[in-house]
Amino acid sequence: MQKIGMTTTVPMEVIYAAGMIPVDLNNIFITHENPQSLVEEAEIAGYPRNLCAWIKGLYTTTLQNEDIRTIIAVTQGDCSNTHALMETLEMAGVKVIPFAFPFDRDYDLLKLQMEKLIESLGTSWEAVQRTKARLEQVRQRVKELDRLTWQGDRVSGWDNHLFQVSCSDFEGDPEAFASRLDTYLAELPQRNPIKADIRLAYIGVPPIMDDLYDYLEERGARVVFNEVQRQFTMPFAIDDIVEQYRTYSYPYGIFYRLEDITRELERRQVDGVIHYAQSFCYRQIEDLIIRQKLKYPILTLEGDKPNKLDARTRMRLDAFLDILR
Amino acid sequence: MLCGIDLGSRNVKVALRDQDGSLSFHKFDTVSFYREHGRAVEGQLRVDFAALGLGVPERVVATGYGRQTINLQGAEIIPELKAHVLGAIQQTNLTDFTLLDLGGQDSKVVLVARGKMLDFQTNDKCAASTGRYLENMAAVLDIDLAELSRHYENPVDLSSTCAIFGETELIGKVVEGHTLASLAAGVNYTIFKRIKPMLKKLMSDTIVFTGGVARNQALVKILERELGVPVVVPTHPQFNGAIGCCSYALE
Numbered sequence: 001m002q003k004i005g006m007t008t009t010v011p012m013e014v015i016y017a018a019g020m021i022p023v024d025l026n027n028i029f030i031t032h033e034n035p036q037s038l039v040e041e042a043e044i045a046g047y048p049r050n051l052c053a054w055i056k057g058l059y060t061t062t063l064q065n066e067d068i069r070t071i072i073a074v075t076q077g078d079c080s081n082t083h084a085l086m087e088t089l090e091m092a093g094v095k096v097i098p099f100a101f102p103f104d105r106d107y108d109l110l111k112l113q114m115e116k117l118i119e120s121l122g123t124s125w126e127a128v129q130r131t132k133a134r135l136e137q138v139r140q141r142v143k144e145l146d147r148l149t150w151q152g153d154r155v156s157g158w159d160n161h162l163f164q165v166s167c168s169d170f171e172g173d174p175e176a177f178a179s180r181l182d183t184y185l186a187e188l189p190q191r192n193p194i195k196a197d198i199r200l201a202y203i204g205v206p207p208i209m210d211d212l213y214d215y216l217e218e219r220g221a222r223v224v225f226n227e228v229q230r231q232f233t234m235p236f237a238i239d240d241i242v243e244q245y246r247t248y249s250y251p252y253g254i255f256y257r258l259e260d261i262t263r264e265l266e267r268r269q270v271d272g273v274i275h276y277a278q279s280f281c282y283r284q285i286e287d288l289i290i291r292q293k294l295k296y297p298i299l300t301l302e303g304d305k306p307n308k309l310d311a312r313t314r315m316r317l318d319a320f321l322d323i324l325r
Numbered sequence: 326m327l328c329g330i331d332l333g334s335r336n337v338k339v340a341l342r343d344q345d346g347s348l349s350f351h352k353f354d355t356v357s358f359y360r361e362h363g364r365a366v367e368g369q370l371r372v373d374f375a376a377l378g379l380g381v382p383e384r385v386v387a388t389g390y391g392r393q394t395i396n397l398q399g400a401e402i403i404p405e406l407k408a409h410v411l412g413a414i415q416q417t418n419l420t421d422f423t424l425l426d427l428g429g430q431d432s433k434v435v436l437v438a439r440g441k442m443l444d445f446q447t448n449d450k451c452a453a454s455t456g457r458y459l460e461n462m463a464a465v466l467d468i469d470l471a472e473l474s475r476h477y478e479n480p481v482d483l484s485s486t487c488a489i490f491g492e493t494e495l496i497g498k499v500v501e502g503h504t505l506a507s508l509a510a511g512v513n514y515t516i517f518k519r520i521k522p523m524l525k526k527l528m529s530d531t532i533v534f535t536g537g538v539a540r541n542q543a544l545v546k547i548l549e550r551e552l553g554v555p556v557v558v559p560t561h562p563q564f565n566g567a568i569g570c571c572s573y574a575l576e
Contacts, residue, residue: 297444302449312431312447315405315406315447316445316447318404318406319404319405319407319442321404322406322407322442323442323444323445
């Protein structure tokens with residue numbers, strides 16, 4: 001089956017309905033044995049040093065995975081660096097299908113975008129709707145995992161992150177993913193409870209370092225809310241698929257995202273918020289809005305390179321936990 | 326005797342507190358401290374205190390950038406900002422202030438109210454507002470840090486925020502024929518411009534200024550003039566973190 005790369009979450013029901021396999025390029029990049037080498041490769045090709053590492057990682061990842069010759073690039077609702085990513089990949093012979101989430105969450109415009117994607121991949125609304133029902137089975141289980149994260153004490157922040165972030169493409173095989181998740185959920189009662197007196201929320205794009213959650217848990221704090229990762233699971237059960245991708249908050253403005261964030265912070269009873277922004281990302285500017293709107297202690301983290309927390313970030317995390325205690 | 330150690334990027338600072346409460350201070354170059362006086366034993370750094378002339382302390386509390394990478398044997402480790410807040414309270418007897426700590430490679434601003442840390446800011450991965458920047462710039466001007474820290478009037482405008490590119494820009498200003506006083510004032514002002522956004526976010530009625538850069542009197546004057554609040558520099562600004570560690574040990 002043909003693989004279709006994607007730069008961030010798009011209506012993947014369309015890809016599965018077309019009998020193709022969606023591949024979230026971010027997941028391939030960050031699980032590479034040496035993600036930093038992919039970033040450096042892009043810099044050698046001419047990508048600026050002072051630019052988001054994700055974009056550079058996606059560039060090299062696409063070039064290295066020769067079975068992915070078509071990608072869907074999100075041209076609106078994600079960063080504008082994607083435009084140049086599309087162009088440089090086109091130069092390298094990759095077919096690029098643009099997809100735009102309308103900034104104002106306009107229903108008709110979003111429907112039109114989905115319609116064009118359906119046409120482009122050669123499927124139909126009926127097949128897409130059937131696929132949505134199929135994926136709903138898997139999403140229900142992920143929702144349970146998320147519920148157990150904040151209502152129980154056995155799901156670690158990292159597991160919550162990993163299972164939810166994987167919902168951007170279900171690792172190319174929704175049923176296999178669901179089965180792995182079932183095993184995890186079944187084994188949960190045997191796990192040791194996580195001892196943590198501080199409950200944290202993590203908001204912003206997924207972290208480029210993979211040791212953040214463990215570092216926090218070693219210091220008696222745990223993440224009970226992963227904002228964007230949860231959005232990848234389409235947490236709002238809505239029958240209309242256009243509406244589903246209209247309520248999905250990640251590609252839209254910060255004020256809309258804050259509605260979801262505020263609701264969840266309250267519900268999950270968190271003590272503090274970590275706002276993560278990638279270095280050189282426009283979302284770093286939105287930090288000032290987040291700080292004004294959320295009435296919680298906030299630590300702003302900036303991640304640059306994969307894959308481990310640097311000394312400065314660890315120092316800041318320690319200080320933040322100290323404030324919360 | 327209690328021992329507080331601040332493992333900094335440029336210097337290791339040690340404060341010793343005797344039973345009568347008197348403090349004594351020792352400073353070591355960071356690299357030679359690790360190279361000559363420490364050795365790794367089972368993943369921990371063992372330091373020979375006696376050989377350093379520090380006696381045998383009953384209790385050792387340590388902090389600093391090094392604390393993340395070096396596990397000092399026999400020492401209790403506390404977060405860096407906590408140590409600095411405790412040190413500032415101990416040294417000034419103040420409980421409500423904005424702490425500004427400018428060290429060898431990093432800058433920190435902490436808002437303290439009723440003796441508790443409320444919020445903080447740190448510099449991004451750049452040494453442009455730190456002691457290292459001042460050292461580089463003094464070297465370009467061929468003056469020492471004491472001379473550099475005398476000037477704050479008629480500063481030349483230096484726009485570069487990078488400690489390395491700043492040198493090139495400063496050389497350009499030298500060529501333009503500005504006086505040494507203006508050049509030095511420009512360097513000091515650049516530090517202020519860099520930390521101003523952090524201070525503005527966490528302002529209070531008093532600034533407590535610590536770290537090696539706090540010995541720069543020009544910067545103290547600039548802070549007072551631009552922000553309109555008193556700037557308190559404790560007696561031992563560079564040993565503030567180590568003193569905080571002693572305070573913690575005493576608790």
